[in-house]
Amino acid sequence: QVQLKESGPGLVQPSQTLSLTCTVSGFSLTSNSVHWVRQPPGKGLEWMGGIWGDGSTDYNSALKSRLSISRDTSKSQVFLKMNSLQTDDTAIYFCTRLRGTGFDYWGQGVMVTVSS
Amino acid sequence: DIQMTQSPSFLSATVGDRVTINCKASQNINKYLNWYQQKLGEAPKRLIYNTNSLQTGIPSRFSGSGSGTDYTLTISSLQPEDVATYFCLQHNSGPWTFGGGTKLELK
Numbered sequence: 487q488v489q490l491k492e493s494g495p496g497l498v499q500p501s502q503t504l505s506l507t508c509t510v511s512g513f514s515l516t517s518n519s520v521h522w523v524r525q526p527p528g529k530g531l532e533w534m535g536g537i538w539g540d541g542s543t544d545y546n547s548a549l550k551s552r553l554s555i556s557r558d559t560s561k562s563q564v565f566l567k568m569n570s571l572q573t574d575d576t577a578i579y580f581c582t583r584l585r586g587t588g589f590d591y592w593g594q595g596v597m598v599t600v601s602s
Numbered sequence: 603d604i605q606m607t608q609s610p611s612f613l614s615a616t617v618g619d620r621v622t623i624n625c626k627a628s629q630n631i632n633k634y635l636n637w638y639q640q641k642l643g644e645a646p647k648r649l650i651y652n653t654n655s656l657q658t659g660i661p662s663r664f665s666g667s668g669s670g671t672d673y674t675l676t677i678s679s680l681q682p683e684d685v686a687t688y689f690c691l692q693h694n695s696g697p698w699t700f701g702g703g704t705k706l707e708l709k
Contacts, residue, residue: 521698531689531700546697580646587652588636588693592645 488512490520490581490593497599498571504598508564508581515539515557519584520564522555524577525595536584537564571600604628604692608701614709621677625690625701630670634694637666637675640703641686649688650675682708 494506508520521536535545537555545553554567564581578595605628615621625635633653638646648657650666653673663678677684685708690701 523700530702531691533696533698533700544696582646584693584698587655588634588648588691589646589698590648590651592647594643594645 488583488591490583490591492579492581492593492596494579494596494598496597497601498575499602500572500600502571503567503569504571504575506566506579506581506596506598508566508593510562510564510581510583513583515559515562515564520557521582521584521589522564522566523580523582523589523592525580526574526577534566534568534579573600576600603697604631604695604699606690606692606699606701608690608704610704611702613704613706615680615706616709617680617682619680621680621684621706623675623688623690623704623706625668625673625675625692627671627673627692627694631692631694633669634692635666635668635673636691636693637664638689638691639684639686640689646689680706680708 489511491509517539519538522534525531537543543555552568557564576599578597580595582589582592607626609624635653637650640646649660649664654666665676667674687703687705689703
């Protein structure tokens with residue numbers, strides 16, 4: 487069955503770089519698109535960006551200068567790297583699969599706290 | 603960017619009640635509207651896609667309707683297990699945007 491699972495550090499210092507991994511199973515990254523969505527505590531969801539089956543990427547314009555999304559198809563993994571982290575980047579980070587019917591399957595999310 | 607305004611933000615209802623949650627888009631989203639349920643500590647679960655298509659395995663008490671800019675999620679008879687936060691997503695055009703969420707509690 488389709489599964490996605492995020493992993494990464496729970497705590498990142500301000501100004502440092504966040505690195506997260508989304509490991510997927512039950513589908514191929516070369517024919518599916520995986521995206522990252524985040525949710526600050528008590529706030530709504532924000533689409534961050536994603537990588538398409540052909541390897542091209544799209545980013546939220548508000549994050550584009552700090553964000554990079556890549557993948558390793560042999561390991562069924564999608565990576566998020568975001569630099570210059572600040573306290574307002576504290577959030578739960580989700581990866582999710584995008585189909586023609588919108589985001590269908592989601593990971594459980596990983597909480598990232600930006601603090602010294 | 604398309605803005606999604608969801609209402610209400612909080613909702614308290616009794617088991618058996620009919621519950622409605624609304625999302626209003628800042629422009630026509632051509633029925634490309636999904637609804638999700640999120641319970642604490644769990645992955646969001648898609649309930650409805652493309653306005654009114656029920657996701658496989660979701661109880662039929664959940665339904666969706668709407669067109670243009672206005673969309674509604676209806677729970678026909680609230681059950682205790684429906685306590686959760688609900689949010690909408692527009693996937694008509696990027697960047698994909700979400701409603702602010704509705705926290706549903708039992709009265």
